[in-house]
Amino acid sequence: MSDTYDLLVIGGGINGAGIARDAAGRGLRVLLVEKDDLASHTSSASTKLVHGGLRYLEHYEFRLVAESLREREVLLRNAPHIIWPLRFVMPHEPSMRPKWMLRLGLALYDRIGGRMSLPKSKSVDLRIAPHRTILQDRLNAGFEYSDCWVEDARLVVLSARDAEERGAEIRVGTECIALERGSERWTASLRDETGEREVRARAVVNAAGPFVDRVAQIALGEGTPAHLRLVKGSHIIASRRFPGEHAYIFQQPDGRIVFAIPYERDYTLIGTTDLLYEGDLDAVDIAPEEVTYLCEAASRYFASPVTEDEIVSSYAGVRPLYEDNAASNSTVTRDYVFELEADGGAPILSVYGGKITTYRKLAEHALEKLGDVMPVEGEPWTADAPLPGGDIKDADFAAFLWQASETYPWLPPEMLMRLGRAYGTRLAKLLGEAASLADLGEHFGGTLYAAELRYLVDHEYARSAHDVLWRRSKLGLHLPEDAQQAVAEWFAAQK
Numbered sequence: 001m002s003d004t005y006d007l008l009v010i011g012g013g014i015n016g017a018g019i020a021r022d023a024a025g026r027g028l029r030v031l032l033v034e035k036d037d038l039a040s041h042t043s044s045a046s047t048k049l050v051h052g053g054l055r056y057l058e059h060y061e062f063r064l065v066a067e068s069l070r071e072r073e074v075l076l077r078n079a080p081h082i083i084w085p086l087r088f089v090m091p092h093e094p095s096m097r098p099k100w101m102l103r104l105g106l107a108l109y110d111r112i113g114g115r116m117s118l119p120k121s122k123s124v125d126l127r128i129a130p131h132r133t134i135l136q137d138r139l140n141a142g143f144e145y146s147d148c149w150v151e152d153a154r155l156v157v158l159s160a161r162d163a164e165e166r167g168a169e170i171r172v173g174t175e176c177i178a179l180e181r182g183s184e185r186w187t188a189s190l191r192d193e194t195g196e197r198e199v200r201a202r203a204v205v206n207a208a209g210p211f212v213d214r215v216a217q218i219a220l221g222e223g224t225p226a227h228l229r230l231v232k233g234s235h236i237i238a239s240r241r242f243p244g245e246h247a248y249i250f251q252q253p254d255g256r257i258v259f260a261i262p263y264e265r266d267y268t269l270i271g272t273t274d275l276l277y278e279g280d281l282d283a284v285d286i287a288p289e290e291v292t293y294l295c296e297a298a299s300r301y302f303a304s305p306v307t308e309d310e311i312v313s314s315y316a317g318v319r320p321l322y323e324d325n326a327a328s329n330s331t332v333t334r335d336y337v338f339e340l341e342a343d344g345g346a347p348i349l350s351v352y353g354g355k356i357t358t359y360r361k362l363a364e365h366a367l368e369k370l371g372d373v374m375p376v377e378g379e380p381w382t383a384d385a386p387l388p389g390g391d392i393k394d395a396d397f398a399a400f401l402w403q404a405s406e407t408y409p410w411l412p413p414e415m416l417m418r419l420g421r422a423y424g425t426r427l428a429k430l431l432g433e434a435a436s437l438a439d440l441g442e443h444f445g446g447t448l449y450a451a452e453l454r455y456l457v458d459h460e461y462a463r464s465a466h467d468v469l470w471r472r473s474k475l476g477l478h479l480p481e482d483a484q485q486a487v488a489e490w491f492a493a494q495k
Contacts (some may be wrong), residue, residue: 003199004029004185004199005199006030006200006201006203007028007031007201007202007372008176008186008188008199008204008205008207008306008405009021009033009205010176010206010207011030011206011215012032012034012036012156012170013016013034013036013037013041013042013209014152014159014207015336015363015366016154016156016208016310017032017159018360018362019207019351019362019366019367020159020160020170021160021162021163021382022366023163023167023376024166024168024384024389025378025382026377026379026381027378028374028376029167030167030168031062031168031169031171031322032160032170033171033175033190035173035175035176035375036414037173037463037466037467037471038160038471039173039471041210041318042280042320043209043356044152044315044470044471045235045284045316045317045318046233047233047261047269047271049086049148049270050071050148050149050357051072051147051148051357052072052147053357054105054106054115054145054249056334057105061335063335064333064406065109065113066114067361068113068355069109069113069114071358071360072147072357074360074383075125075155076148076395077094078367078390078395079386079387080390080395081390081400081420081421082154082155083150083151084397085118086146086148086245086261087146087246087249088145088147088246088247088248089126089131089144089148089246090145090248091301092141092142092143093143095253098198099141101122102345105144106121110145110297118147121145122143123144124143125140126127126139127140127324128452132239132281134241134242135248135301136303137303138302139393144246148354148360151421154422154472155356155387157460157461157472158377158388158389159359160461162385163389164166165388166224170206171190171192171462172463174191174435175190175192176188176190176215176218177189177196177218178240179215179218179219179430181220182346183345184202185200185347186201186202186203186348188204196241197394200230202346203347203373204219204346204348204350205275205370206219207351207461209321210230210318212350212352215350216348226262227277227323228320228322228323228352229323230273230277230318230321231274231276231316231321232276232317233272233273233319234272234286234316235270235271235294236269236291236311236314237263237264237269237287237311237312238268238306238312239266239310240262240266240268242260242262242268243292245262246491247259247262248261248301252297259271259272260298260301260302262280264474264478267312267340268397270295271294273293276482277318281355281449283294284318285314290316291308291311291314292356294306298382319334320353321352322337334353334354335353336348336351336362338352338366338369340369344374349366352368354459364382386478388424388426389423389424390422390424390425391425397421400425401420404416404420404427408431409434410435410437411437417425419447419452429459432451439451442490444490445483446475446483447475448473452469453490457494460472462491465484465490469484
């Protein structure tokens with residue numbers, strides 16, 4: 001680790017990783033520090049969508065929707081292994097938004113982002129298969145439109161990986177515990193498992209997500225001028241509710257919407273909630289009333305009710321939203337806002353809000369903002385740069401997978417699909433010279449072998465079984481407890 005940098009990025013979520021990547025690609029000396037694991041908080045607790053934000057149109061956030069839809073195309077092109085198209089079905093509920101409003105909103109959604117590659121919206125008859133056996137009989141008509149799925153935590157990890165390959169230093173398990181401001185540089189005190197050390201940086205990017213005010217307090221002795229609204233969003237994972245690869249979007253009497261999405265082959269992801277959060281940011285969990293809300297929200301539409309005994313897991317995260325004094329948590333803007341403080345010495349840029357879909361554009365705008373107070377050379381470059389593993393010819397994942405099946409005929413189809421989705425073209429690096437499953441080392445169950453654990457440690461910053469089983473993959477949903485314990489023992493043995 002060096003002692004002097006151009007940019008110290010605090011926070012290893014999607015915004016911090018995106019800014020570090022863009023800055024490193026422009027030749028800046030970058031250090032990113034994250035006190036826990038990459039994507040260990042908000043960025044791994046999303047609904048896992050790259051989307052334009054259909055409901056934002058209702059709040060007149062046209063710029064945000066247009067930018068999001070354009071970015072959806074960019075990300076789909078640059079990471080086709082971890083991002084793929086998904087069709088959403090919205091049943092028309094006569095007691096809520098009128099049909100003409102939904103039709104108009106979707107027509108605008110199809111056009112506001114410019115030329116799109118995904119299929120446009122259309123009307124759908126819910127009285128025919130497959131919907132007639134899935135939804136309640138009273139639901140006759142609806143609409144279908146396109147957005148995308150994303151493996152959210154992998155998007156963060158791959159962005160950080162690309163940043164490091166372009167010269168950045170990535171330090172997980174490293175907390176910034178003090179910041180001292182000078183006229184030209186910051187001196188930061190960092191603490192990890194080996195102890196404390198100091199580094200210097202010309203500028204600080206505070207991308208700490210829900211901890212952004214905590215970092216601002218350390219740096220400036222007070223909160224930044226922007227006010228933070230912390231809103232918790234929770235999800236439940238239930239047993240698979242319906243066949244097919246489409247998702248549903250359900251309108252609710254309180255004006256919100258809830259998604260029901262095929263998840264990890266065997267499950268359905270249902271979410272999310274919007275609750276003001278004032279608890280411990282290091283221990284965010286779903287509340288019983290949120291479980292009830294989500295079960296009832298889905299049960300308003302499914303032919304058979306969703307019950308709590310179907311839930312196999314859940315997760316919750318806190319969104320660090322910019323306080324715009326909106327009346328409800330669900331209408332607070334999801335747009336991003338910067339607070340640049342440069343008058344008292346070396347600059348610090350704090351990032352509020354944002355969404356996964358616009359993280360790349362947020363990074364460009366962050367560097368543009370920093371360019372007003374310090375030299376930032378180079379032009380924006382990330383729009384045409386695939387993420388690691390995403391350099392798939394013509395972004396055609398199906399063709400890539402077919403070629404991989406011929407290259408590795410000994411890989412079981414289910415395993416090939418999972419590894420191909422997770423690693424894309426980096427699959428070759430993970431498998432190395434292996435010519436059989438036996439060459440991959442210890443088998444932990446399912447499709448997990450020691451070779452993958454070693455790759456995740458060496459190339460993707462994994463330090464624990466939890467990092468692997470619940471962030472870099474979702475194998476925790478599929479492996480029995482004894483297999484998960486074996487993974488934990490493998491990590492303990494490495495230390």
